[in-house]
Amino acid sequence: MTDERQADPTPAFTDVRVPRTPRGLVLVLHGGTDRSSQPVDRSSLSWWRGRKLLRDIAPRLGRDGIGVVLLRYRVRGWNARAGSTPAPVADARWALDELARKHALPVAVVGHSMGGRTGVAVADHDSVRGVVALAPWLSDDDSVDPLRGKVLRAAHGTLDPITSARATRRFVERASRRADASFTDMGPVGHYLMKSVRAWNRFTVDGAREVLGL
Template identity: 35%
Template sequence: MITAPAPGSAVDGVVLVLPEGEPDSVRRPSPLAYAGVLPLARSLARAGAPEGLAVHVVRYRGRGWNGADARLAADAAWAADEVGRRYGDVPICLAGLGMGGRAALHAAGHAAVGSVLAMAPWLPEDDRAVEPEPVRQLVGRQVMIVHGTNDARTDPELSFRLAERAKKTNRDTCRFEVHSDGHALRQHHSEVLALAGDFVLGALLSRAYSRPVTDALAAPPPLGLRMPLAAGFGRSLRR
């Protein structure tokens, strides 16, 4: 756990943060991958704990997706079940980076999940011989994808294509492009964290989204799926 509201205070929403993984591996989870999402988890905790937000980083059983096993998505769904056992019927946001972003998208069909934040999601190359990445489970969820345009590890064009398919059945889908940033989204780190907080707290705690997020969700494709993340996002007043 990163944080939870003070003892005796109600938990009104839970974020499950999903670290990086690998396409195929039987090795134990990577401590570096876990550490890589701590800044996001801590930022969300600072912003949301006073309003009843609990934040947990999921510890996978292993680091591999491993084909049809989709083990990281299964671990995300298990964690969502655990949230129900610990906190009761509260809304959940799945927030993942890289392979964790793919896990968040896949596990979105869990009944308690109402929103998904996929940051630089790892997605397989388009292949007509392989079943395309599913999007039906995203219907009824608030979905945001964030991707650096210079990501050399996970192709940003693949996340655009997935967002394009998702938007056809779920209008509450948007995608932000972080121009000149790479996979780890470090160049515009503060803006990315501010965007993540804006989305997560808006989706879970009924805060009003900032104008850029509202516009991105409302805009037809491709505008709402190639929304540029402005320099300095989060420094000005939300409304």
């Protein structure tokens, strides 16, 4: 039996919920870590969180004719190096190209933590209408240029010890000069979408609908 950890990692759609005649798509991007070359396999808690999020929101979005797909990155790390594209950004661009080839529909990117940062980085893809960022990992060095003319709906809890709500708020303020951008304070909740689950899911569904013009 092949060990997933030893196999050459490739990006893949691991959960696909697309109605027969979709009107739009949501691409879910899970979190990760700063540096890691470990492949994303079924031991990844970040991937599992992305999968749970998809399963929570897909039924409600499906009633609107919106398909939802989850991307599994090749590796767990952002792995930024000078002059190179961060690993999940390259994977997300592959995913958007594949969705455009298969469906040619508008896309809302939903990203948690590192997935939010990845979503912002690929918002300049022709198919992307905007990004719903959940407790995103954003910094003052991240460019807002990919969001030009797009929609950004970002939410963060005040008790998040992993990523910064203040940094997210500052990023949204910068992005608002180029995009339809807003910040939502989720209150005294942490990073992992485990508390106030209904509120996170409601924000995600409403944000995706808004991004897609529904």
